Amino acid sequence: MSRRVGIEVSLAVAEAVKLARTDVIAAYPITPQTHIVEKLAEIVANGELDAEFIPVESEHSAQSACMGSSAVGARTFTATAGQGLELMHEVMYVAASSRLPIVMTVANRALSGPLSVWGDHSDVMAVRDVGWIQIFAETGQEVYDLVLCAFRIAEDPRVLFPVMVHLDGFQLTHVIEPMFLEDQSDVDRFLPPFHYDLALRPEKPVSMGTFAPPIIYTEIRKSLNEALVSSKEIILETWKEFGKQFERHYSPVESYKADDAEVLLFVMGSLSQTAMIAADSLREKGQKVGVVSLRLWRPFPFEEFRKAVSHVKVMAVLDRCVSLGGPAGPVCSEIRAALYPLEQKPSVVSFIGGLGGRDVLPEHFEYMVERAMEIANNGSQEEYEMIGVRE
Numbered sequence: 001m002s003r004r005v006g007i008e009v010s011l012a013v014a015e016a017v018k019l020a021r022t023d024v025i026a027a028y029p030i031t032p033q034t035h036i037v038e039k040l041a042e043i044v045a046n047g048e049l050d051a052e053f054i055p056v057e058s059e060h061s062a063q064s065a066c067m068g069s070s071a072v073g074a075r076t077f078t079a080t081a082g083q084g085l086e087l088m089h090e091v092m093y094v095a096a097s098s099r100l101p102i103v104m105t106v107a108n109r110a111l112s113g114p115l116s117v118w119g120d121h122s123d124v125m126a127v128r129d130v131g132w133i134q135i136f137a138e139t140g141q142e143v144y145d146l147v148l149c150a151f152r153i154a155e156d157p158r159v160l161f162p163v164m165v166h167l168d169g170f171q172l173t174h175v176i177e178p179m180f181l182e183d184q185s186d187v188d189r190f191l192p193p194f195h196y197d198l199a200l201r202p203e204k205p206v207s208m209g210t211f212a213p214p215i216i217y218t219e220i221r222k223s224l225n226e227a228l229v230s231s232k233e234i235i236l237e238t239w240k241e242f243g244k245q246f247e248r249h250y251s252p253v254e255s256y257k258a259d260d261a262e263v264l265l266f267v268m269g270s271l272s273q274t275a276m277i278a279a280d281s282l283r284e285k286g287q288k289v290g291v292v293s294l295r296l297w298r299p300f301p302f303e304e305f306r307k308a309v310s311h312v313k314v315m316a317v318l319d320r321c322v323s324l325g326g327p328a329g330p331v332c333s334e335i336r337a338a339l340y341p342l343e344q345k346p347s348v349v350s351f352i353g354g355l356g357g358r359d360v361l362p363e364h365f366e367y368m369v370e371r372a373m374e375i376a377n378n379g380s381q382e383e384y385e386m387i388g389v390r391e
Contacts, residue, residue: 096131118357
């Protein structure tokens with residue numbers, strides 16, 4: 001039976017990791033992720049979780065330690081943010097190609113320079129192609145739930161990919177929310193013990209992370225991509241099972257008042273809640289505006305996304321990251337690519353905002369709708385517009 005409590009979202013993540021009966025936690029503290037691993041260190045030290053906590057000297061070492069523990073069949077967790085994620089970058093490719101089911105929460109943070117500890121999506125966009133399953137949360141409850149789901153998804157023998165759960169730095173990590181926390185027995189029913197058939201064993205040696213000459217590299221990368229794409233079916237299956245047991249339901253594409261919308265606001269992460277406020281305000285003024293957000297970033301849910309947006313005339317896409325020198329925000333570029341096969345597709349207008357933790361308010365979303373309609377009607381070819389920037 002669940003209990004409803006007020007709890008900081010970072011601490012709820014630690015509770016989820018404890019309930020998952022995690023075996024190994026390797027992490028390095030970095031703002032705004034620190035409270036997660038700080039709490040886990042306390043939980044392990046107090047004997048509340050029978051696990052090894054490895055206090056490493058860097059994030060590169062943290063991810064390397066996670067690879068070793070996962071490779072021998074230990075349920076493994078880490079967390080990081082911003083520059084820490086970048087320091088892990090090299091190792092993350094190897095974790096994915098080695099099919100090691102590590103779970104990691106990323107407290108999304110701006111990248112240097114200039115140095116910023118505040119939240120945006122620069123870090124996640126820098127690692128979008130490393131081969132991990134990547135899931136976005138909008139609220140604290142979702143973070144807690146999706147971490148539990150992440151272990152089951154990653155460790156499913158049909159998947160065996162590492163999973164990132166993204167939560168916005170400060171806007172989620174340091175906020176206290178009312179949420180439902182589950183009993184150990186209920187989590188045990190949902191999340192079975194981890195059994196890794198490919199685990200390293202002295203009595204049955206295997207090779208991992210081997211060298212690949214040109215004659216086989218392409219085929220390996222192709223098979224890796226196909227396996228990642230096919231994991232979507234198991235992700236949806238896991239979310240369905242979670243919904244049946246805990247009555248909280250998740251989809252790869254989330255929509256709000258989108259069915260009859262003529263204009264859609266597209267956003268990822270916690271700002272989707274702000275976009276919903278703006279949509280409600282505009283509907284009171286007679287404008288049919290809805291919100292669509294991606295829950296599943298990798299593998300990209302092409303079918304569900306096209307179905308959700310193909311009927312609208314205009315989409316205003318908010319990126320919380322600049323693709324320096326590029327034609328649009330990175331998410332907007334992917335949205336346009338995803339819509340390319342459709343004969344009738346909406347006009348997609350790129351906006352960039354919320355960088356380095358700057359606020360994006362409901363009135364900013366209302367402006368995006370107005371501006372997107374204006375651009376769509378006059379056929380303007382502007383690459384993107386930055387919201388709230390001082391010229």
